[in-house]
Amino acid sequence: MQRRTLGRTGRQSSVIGLGTWQFGGDWGPVADEDAFAVMDASAESGVTLFDTADVYGDGRSETLIGRWLRANPDADVTVPTKMGRRVDQVPANYVAANFREWVDRSRANLQQDTLDLVQLHCPPTAVIADDAVYDALDALVDDGSVAAYGVSVETADQALSAIARPGVASVQIILNAFRLKPLDAVLPAAREAGVAILARVPLASGLLSGKYTTDTEFAPQDHRSYNRHGEAFDQGETFSGVPFEDGVRAAQEFAASLPEGVSVPQAALAWVVAQDGVTAAIPGARNAEQARSNAAAGSLGLDALPGLDATVQDLYDRWFRATVHPRW
Template sequence: MHTRALASTGRSVSSIGLGTWQLGADWGDVDEADAFAILDASVDAGVTLFDTADVYGDGRSESLIGRFLADRPGHGITVATKMGRRLEQVPENYTPENFRAWTDRSRRNLGVDTLDLVQLHCPPSAVIDDDATYDALDALVDDGAIAAYGVSVETTTQALSALRRPRLTNLQIIVNPFRLKPLDEVLPRAAAAGVAVFARVPLASGLLSGKYSADTRFAANDHRTYNRHGEAFDKGETFSGVDFETGLQAVSELSAALPAGVPLPAATLAWIAALPGVTSVIPGARTPTQARANAAAGDLEVDLTAFDAAVRDVYDRLLRAEIHPQW
């Protein structure tokens, strides 16, 4: 597994990390034994970055990770958590007092004195634009509650605003073959600023696994059932905001452009990881087999020139008009 510097923190993280939303909620049920098996398989495969949040299962994901790492002293894993969605999404709730309460809760869940990295969890744009936000985050760093901070965003406009902040460590944004807008400005500016980029939703909620069809059905408590049109949160978090049927057509065309024997998810993860400016790609996994397959993409050595051309062509023909203006 290749590793890359996490900005100026002195840490390195694997080019393929592990997103752990699924260990908390919203992806159907993942029991405790399966959760630990997924974490174990990821670490064995060279993953050194876990991405979580305080709202994933109301802290379940954080707590499971904390318990898992407690049995592995010297583990070398960087845990990036997120905060800010435990209250109504209005700027008035993003106060120093709430920042302190949220980070204290995450410290307890993870069983640590200092959080490795805390990201604002897709807050309102006004919060990202506000100087006071970063004053409060700086105070948490200075107090030793957190070692570093970043921002997870929905839009490229939000990303470009966050990138103006000198102590920003990382930016988390959706990047995949269905979301190419970050390639225009965000990735180059992040690289120039020395800010790490975590590419989330890399497989478009599994759509880019190539395993779904028009007949695929998801559990009632899976966001791929209940949030297709943004009923619960930003619709871009579900299938990257792409219409399911259109996504299936795009997947078919992308699969046809692959080198023989290369699975679509592996090619997709490797393609994202190779983009200039991307530090780590953070797919989720609901089984140890998925976790190992995702991690293996970090070592994939294959010519993806034709795939890259297909990604850009498919995006321009099928997706750009709908997706580019929204995020």
């Protein structure tokens, strides 16, 4: 597994992390024992980054990770968490007193005195531009509640605003073969500033798993059913904002371009982490087999996938650029 510096934290991170939104139930139910098996398999495969948020299952994801950390005290794992979506996303809620409350709750859930990395969870643009927000975050670093902070964003413009802040250690943004806009300006700016880029939704909510057809259906409690058109939160979080049927067809073309023996998700993840400026991709996994398969992409270079980058650019230009690029 390749490792890279996690931006201004100075820590080392595996290039494949583990996203744990699924532990909260928004992808269908995941039993405790399955969550622990996923974390065990990830760590055994060299994954050293478990990404979570206080809103995933209203703390269930954090709590499961905290229990796993307690059972594995020698594990070399960094845990970025996120805060700010358990309340209305209005600028008035992003104040020091709330930050203190949210951080203390996450510290208890994760059983950590000092959070490794806390990220504002896709706040309004006005929050990302507010000097007082960063003063409050700096105070949390100063008192030892958090080791570092970052921002998870929806748009490239929000990412650039966050990257310009000297205390921001990381920016989390959607980046995958169907969402290329961060390559234009965000990745170059992050490289220049020494800010980590965590690529979330790297498999486009499963479109780049190679498993879906246009007839695939999802459970009612799965966000791929209830948020397909942005009904509950930003549409870009579900299938990267692309129409499901178009995404399925583009994924079929992506799969057809791969050499024998390379799975669609492994190729998609390898492409993401090959982009200059990306620190890590954070795919989710619902079972140990998926976790191991995802981790294997961390040692798969693009030299084993000739022509893949050209394929990605072509698919994006034909299927998604006109509708996706201007929005995020």
